[in-house]
Amino acid sequence: MSANDSLSLPADKVPPRHIAIIMDGNNRWAKARKLPGIAGHKAGVDAVREVIRGCIELGVEALTLFAFSSENWRRPPLEVKALMELFKLALDHEAKKLHKNNIRLRVLGDLSAFSDGLQRRIAAAEALTAGNTGLQLNIAANYGGRWDIVQAARKLAQRCADGGLQVEQIDESLFAGQLSTDGLPEPDLCIRTGGEQRVSNFLIWQFAYAEFYFTDTYWPDFDRQALRASVLDYCSRQRRFGRTSEQVEAGDDA
Secondary structure, rough: OOHHOOOOOOEEEOOEEEEEEEEOHHHHHHHHOOOOOOHHHHHHHHHHHHHHHHHHHHHOOOEEEEEEEOHHOOOOHHHHHHHHHHHHHHHHHHHHHHOOOEEEEEEEEOOHHHHHHHHHHHHHHHHHHHOOOEEEEEEEEEEEEEHHHHHHHHHHHHHOOOOOHHHHOOOOHHHHOOOOOOOOOOOOOEOOOOOOOOOOOOOOOOHOEEEEEEEEHHHHHHHHHHHHHHHHHHHOOOOOOOOOOHHHHHHEEE
16 A cells, blocks of 8 residues: 555544444436446445445444435335345355454344345354454444334333333433444444435434534545545544533543
8 A cells, every 4th residue: 555545544633433324326326427226336335345444444443334224115126126136245245355354244224124045144244254353344224213213112111011121220321232233332423425414314313422424425436535534524523522612622521
């Protein structure tokens, strides 16, 4: 890697521990090139590889990618079918590479809607990489933030109904432990490509204190240097978590 290609940050900049990305603009990227929509999604897979590499170089601990929302089933059937096939191929081709690079893969979402074959591939990839200690790569597929909250509430309600939990014992920490992101640090930075400025039902509980970075760049064109630019923007912000600027500058963590 040449010096010009380095993603290293200035010594005084601390990267986010957890980056979440809404990968938007694949279809528009393809349309602009007079290509079928699936060509944009295939190009998006290359961008995923590029951003994974960038996160490792920057020292990011966790990366969560919004690949397929619970609302995406409403898309044209042929596009949905092509996306499912692309997901299968990506799992087949990338799982061993992830394992070789010490990356742990988790797929977040309601997996029951997927075919048995896809569910088996997901389980195999997760099992293969389960012991890895490097980047935590999370793929949100058939995921919705509201679904995540509801399924967490159902788990706690069942525990209460079974007598193993009292209602007054439920607090934010216990609730967060039932979400699909249990065990991960909360997202520090959410990046959305493609020019839209909304969260689209993604990690809505987890984004309580996240910083947001919106870019017009379509996802297939979002490369490692674009990732670095978003991280530098994040590093320029003051995160107060309810405190005043003076308290933050004084190092008051109370």
